Each structure stands twice: as structure tokens, then as C-alpha cells.
Amino acid sequence: MTINSLFAQKLIWSDEFEIEGLPNSENWSYNVGDHGWGNNELQYYQEANLENSRIENGRLIIEAHADSSLPKGYSSARIVTKGKKAWKYAYIEVRAKLPEGTGTWPAIWMLPEKNTYGGWPKSGEIDIMEHVGFDPSVVHGTVHTEAFNHSIGTQVGKQVKIPDFNTAFHVYAINWTEDKIDFFIDDDLYFTFENSGKSSAEWPFDQPFHIILNLAVGGNWGGKEGVDPKIWPQRMEVDYVRVYDKKPSSD
Numbered sequence: 001m002t003i004n005s006l007f008a009q010k011l012i013w014s015d016e017f018e019i020e021g022l023p024n025s026e027n028w029s030y031n032v033g034d035h036g037w038g039n040n041e042l043q044y045y046q047e048a049n050l051e052n053s054r055i056e057n058g059r060l061i062i063e064a065h066a067d068s069s070l071p072k073g074y075s076s077a078r079i080v081t082k083g084k085k086a087w088k089y090a091y092i093e094v095r096a097k098l099p100e101g102t103g104t105w106p107a108i109w110m111l112p113e114k115n116t117y118g119g120w121p122k123s124g125e126i127d128i129m130e131h132v133g134f135d136p137s138v139v140h141g142t143v144h145t146e147a148f149n150h151s152i153g154t155q156v157g158k159q160v161k162i163p164d165f166n167t168a169f170h171v172y173a174i175n176w177t178e179d180k181i182d183f184f185i186d187d188d189l190y191f192t193f194e195n196s197g198k199s200s201a202e203w204p205f206d207q208p209f210h211i212i213l214n215l216a217v218g219g220n221w222g223g224k225e226g227v228d229p230k231i232w233p234q235r236m237e238v239d240y241v242r243v244y245d246k247k248p249s250s251d
Helices: 001-012
Strands: 011-015 043-045 054-055 057-067 072-074 078-080 090-097 105-111 125-132 138-144 156-162 168-176 180-185 188-192 209-217 234-245
Touching: 011 209, 043 090, 043 209, 057 209, 072 078, 072 209, 090 105, 138 168, 138 180, 138 188, 156 180, 156 188, 209 234
Parallel strands: 043 072
Antiparallel strands: 011 234, 054 057, 057 072, 057 234, 078 209, 090 168, 090 234, 105 125, 105 209, 125 138, 138 156, 168 180, 180 188
């Protein structure tokens, strides 16, 4: 089955990053600031700044820079579809190449459009991909809920070794249904989180979520072994983001 036939049959939204310049404002907006983002991160997330977020050569570039003019010394970008695009149950895939170096913390993830069950983590979080530079090649897929989250050490997820995470593109994806969330890398299933049917404390994933793409610097996890001051700038490159109504057939 060709990509074109997949698009015709199942694709419900995508950004192929074909137009040079800033990310498409019909699809993306910016989270802005340097308040630590709940993790004591160091970067100032900039809005509509080509140095930190831009499209070039058919790819989205999210780039973190050392910047001594900023209070915490780093700039980066965090772009979101919140308020523009959100989905309840879908197959979501992002083809990306990741940065490297101690202190980098790129993520492809999702948060609820509204906090239906209360503030984080009660309304849920889906981490399609996270990588921390002090632990190179290890890619994480994780969910957070009121019952299962890192603040109480009960988060649920799995890790996969991707030796060429920083030199090759890989497809990071989830297939999210009312019964479970399957996690994939390059179409290989590596983790499943099932709906227990007990309560929103375990499964708040029955509401629309939006997509977030960001590159953090340092923080409680990303900076666990410090931040290498010699590696900047670092970038995450994204070839595309695609959302299907269900997982495409591989036939």
C-alpha cells in the first residue's frame, strides 16, 4: 500500500513542513517562558523566533541555543496544536531525528485539551517519545495519570534502544483507542497501556488531546547529570506529523 493510498483512506490531519519559515500558524502556537515548566528546566521557550523554530528543506527544526543574555542561559521552542487541533482516539506518528549531548531533553507528547479530571496528572499525559542526552540511544514511551506518574514513582512505560537516534530519522507513534494505547517505533510495537476500566485515575484518556513538540535543556530529568556547555546549538528535526483515524494497514 502506498503512502498516497494511506492518505486517501485514513489520514485526518498532517503537517508535512513544506513551506519555509515559521511553523504554520493554522496548526501550531507557542508555549513561552522560562519558569521551569514543572521540571526546573533552563530554557526560555521563544515565540515565533526563527532561531529556535523554523521550517527549512522540508523539515521542522526545533533548536536550543546557549544564550548568555537570558536569565538561565538557554533558548529553545515548544510548539503545540492546543486550541487548533486535538483528537480523541487516533493513530499519531511523527518522523524525527533527535539531538545529542548531556542536558538535551527532546519530547514528542500530548496533553489534554481541557483538564476534564483536574490539573496534571489527573487529566493525563501521553509521552510518545522522550530522550535524555545523558542516557544516549534510550528512547522512552510513557503515560502519566493520577495513579501512574513520575512524581510518586508509579509512571508506566517502556524503553527501547535506538543506536542511531541522532543520525537517522525514526517514526515514533501511538495507536490510541478506547481500550488501550499501543506505542511503536518504526512500526514495531514495544509497549501497550491498557484501559483498566476502573476510573479516570488510571484511564483519563477519553477526551481530546493535543500534540506538543519541544526541546528542553536540563531539568530534573534532562539535567540529572548536568548540562554540557560545549554542545550547543542542538536540534530536533521533524519530517512530518500525521494523524489517522486508526492505524494504517501495512498491506
